[in-house]
Amino acid sequence: MEPPQTQPPPKIVVLRWGHRPRDYRVTTHVALTARALGAEGIIVSDVQDENIRKSVDKIVKRWGGPFFIEMGTPWKKAVEDWRAQGGLVVHLTVYGRNLTPEVLGEIKARGKPIMVIVGSQKVPVSFFSEKISDFNVAVGNQPHSEISSLAVFLDRYFEGKELEKQFEGGELRIIPQHRGKKIVKIRP
Numbered sequence: 111m112e113p114p115q116t117q118p119p120p121k122i123v124v125l126r127w128g129h130r131p132r133d134y135r136v137t138t139h140v141a142l143t144a145r146a147l148g149a150e151g152i153i154v155s156d157v158q159d160e161n162i163r164k165s166v167d168k169i170v171k172r173w174g175g176p177f178f179i180e181m182g183t184p185w186k187k188a189v190e191d192w193r194a195q196g197g198l199v200v201h202l203t204v205y206g207r208n209l210t211p212e213v214l215g216e217i218k219a220r221g222k223p224i225m226v227i228v229g230s231q232k233v234p235v236s237f238f239s240e241k242i243s244d245f246n247v248a249v250g251n252q253p254h255s256e257i258s259s260l261a262v263f264l265d266r267y268f269e270g271k272e273l274e275k276q277f278e279g280g281e282l283r284i285i286p287q288h289r290g291k292k293i294v295k296i297r298p
Contacts, residue, residue: 121223122267123192124152124260127185127237128230129159138165139257140228141179145169147264148272149226151178155185174277189225189242198222198244201237202259203229206246214266217245226263228256 124144129137141152141162154162158181166179189199198220207213217224227237238246249259264272285292 122149122264123223123225124149125185125188125225125227126152126154126230127156127227127233129154129157129162130230131159133230134159134161136230136255136257138162140260141166142169143257143261144264145175145177146272147261148268148275149264150176151180153180153183153188155183155188158182170280172281173283174280176278189227192223192225196222197225199225199227199242200245200247200263201227201233201243202249202256202263203233203238203246204248204251204253205238206248208251209247209249209263209266213245213247217247217267220244224267226260228260230256 122144124140126137126140137154137159138161141154144152145166152166163179163181166177170177193199198217200217227233227243229237236242247263249262281295281297283294283296285294
């Protein structure tokens with residue numbers, strides 16, 4: 111008898127809504143968190159901010175990928191296109207249902223690619239509607255950072271396995287150490 115085939119988890123893409131120029135570092139950190147914890151890419155909706163693109167591209171070049179960044183697509187079009195292709199939309203909000211094993215199970219049971227929406231400011235009320243979000247999920251019901259919400263969501267979704275992900279094509283790799291730092295150059 112052959113062992114059961116395990117399906118790879120559906121892809122996850124992050125939609126960053128409401129980026130403002132003063133949010134440069136926070137939006138960059140949302141992208142870096144998404145990349146490091148298993149998302150395949152980020153869409154920074156409605157704006158072009160080449161500083162963010164440069165930062166993300168530099169990290170992917172140095173530390174590996176794959177990871178994409180898309181900018182300027184209107185958020186509503188990004189969501190509509192995602193849903194038209196059969197994808198699921200999870201809106202991370204302090205007002206949603208708590209990220210319990212039951213809620214996570216409902217999301218996973220759909221077996222669909224996931225777009226995770228994280229905002230930077232007060233989102234339009236329409237984000238909470240069935241037309242936009244399939245799930246409104248909270249990582250606790252207290253104010254905190256969208257970066258932390260995304261990190262907790264991705265870690266719970268991937269059950270910690272994202273921490274073992276091997277990135278391809280980078281120039282550098284960290285060798286875990288008990289003490290000190292060790293970085294090796296993989297390619298020039």
